Amino acid sequence: MAQKKLETTSGKVFFEASVPLFEEISAVNNAVNCTLNLKDNSIVFFLKIKDFKFKRDLMHTHFNEIYLESDKYPRASFKGVVPNFDLDKISPEGTFLKINGTIKIHGVSKPITVSGIFKKTKNQLQVTADFILNTDDFEIKIPSMILPKISKKVQTHLECSLQ
16 A cells, blocks of 8 residues: 555445335446545545446436436546545544545536545555435436435445555
8 A cells, every 4th residue: 555546446336215115216336436646635436327237227227318317427426635534544443534525416516525434454445435415416307207206315325445
């Protein structure tokens, strides 16, 4: 870990937008790119929207064509900084740190602060975070007849192992 950047191309983002009594709406993307610059504590995540995998093909199609319009907005990104990051102070048990930055989804950028857990192992730095995103914040339109079946508050989980 003596290098100036830690990175991965196989991070994971999982989201769930389910509501009680209706079909589960969740997906995972296992091709998340993340780079942590150890010189200035900047951190960048980006992913391709079409890389999200659903249990049902029809959900994947609707997600890409109707909700996220992935041909028009093919990527989502986060660019930010971990202000109090110090690799020497990261424990194997986990150190909670704030991550401040801007998330861009569906062509809309929004400032966001999340709490991340950073864990140091021999060869890796593991980063995890849980946060909620609101579809309205990113101008994601949900058709009115579907609205009762999908939560506008999307539970989001991120995990990356950086090397």
